[in-house]
Amino acid sequence: MTLAQVFDPLFRVPLANGFLLALLLPVLGAYVRLRNEWLAALGLAQVTAAGGVMAILVGVHPLAGSLGAAVVAAALKGRTERSGNDVYAVLLFFGWSAALLGAANSTRGEELSHSLLEGQLYFTTWANLGAALALVAVVAAAGTWLSKRLLLEHFFPESLAANGASPWKLHLAFDLLVAFSVALATESIGVMATFALVFLPPWVAFRIAASWKRALVHCAGFSVTAYLAAFVLAIVLDQPFGPMLVGALVAGSLALLPFRARR
Numbered sequence: 001m002t003l004a005q006v007f008d009p010l011f012r013v014p015l016a017n018g019f020l021l022a023l024l025l026p027v028l029g030a031y032v033r034l035r036n037e038w039l040a041a042l043g044l045a046q047v048t049a050a051g052g053v054m055a056i057l058v059g060v061h062p063l064a065g066s067l068g069a070a071v072v073a074a075a076l077k078g079r080t081e082r083s084g085n086d087v088y089a090v091l092l093f094f095g096w097s098a099a100l101l102g103a104a105n106s107t108r109g110e111e112l113s114h115s116l117l118e119g120q121l122y123f124t125t126w127a128n129l130g131a132a133l134a135l136v137a138v139v140a141a142a143g144t145w146l147s148k149r150l151l152l153e154h155f156f157p158e159s160l161a162a163n164g165a166s167p168w169k170l171h172l173a174f175d176l177l178v179a180f181s182v183a184l185a186t187e188s189i190g191v192m193a194t195f196a197l198v199f200l201p202p203w204v205a206f207r208i209a210a211s212w213k214r215a216l217v218h219c220a221g222f223s224v225t226a227y228l229a230a231f232v233l234a235i236v237l238d239q240p241f242g243p244m245l246v247g248a249l250v251a252g253s254l255a256l257l258p259f260r261a262r263r
Contacts, residue, residue, distance in 0.1 A: 043088030046095030
């Protein structure tokens with residue numbers, strides 16, 4: 001393929017859809033890392049993949065199954081009132097097991113499980129783009145409220161209890177937001193690419209940024225740059241998008257690691 005095909009109308013919706021996800025996921029990933037829950041993306045992605053496969057078995061649309069599984073997983077995690085990666089590790093194991101068992105008992109399950117693992121960005125539609133736009137709108141509306149309380153809880157753990165607030169409601173709201181984001185991203189770019197977007201940009205940004213706001217800017221900027229590079233290279237070189245995105249994020253992370261913030 002040639003560079004001119006990148007601007008083909010066929011790729012406009014996938015490009016916009018992936019761009020919004022690349023902009024949003026690393027910012028949410030920064031708060032996930034702040035709470036020491038960086039395994040959340042992989043655990044939820046595996047659960048949503050399992051939900052999509054199981055939906056095929058009962059005759060439901062895969063996206064509905066993925067979103068439903070993500071909501072249930074986030075609600076259960078929120079009610080445990082535990083932070084950290086242990087709950088997401090359990091979700092990861094359960095999702096992996098359920099996805100493979102579902103694929104083994106469905107004619108389309110194996111095909112779907114492969115697409116969720118590798119991603120299918122080029123086949124996304126206006127429905128996927130509309131869902132991504134709605135998610136960005138929700139984050140824009142609730143982001144300031146959530147950010148203030150998540151940062152306050154992290155630096156002053158007793159503040160919410162002192163003000164009579166319920167921490168589990170805050171955790172549930174954030175977990176649901178992350179779950180929806182991961183479910184939509186898994187449907188579009190696959191399990192590992194979703195995990196890479198949530199994990200790698202914040203991992204780098206926390207090392208090179210001198211403040212929280214700069215860390216968020218670094219997360220978004222690094223992620224979008226890697227996404228655009230991967231999108232172009234995948235089309236020009238005729239390669240699958242998911243592995244190309246993960247490779248671009250890893251290469252960029254290794255290149256930026258030597259830098260340190262001046263505090």
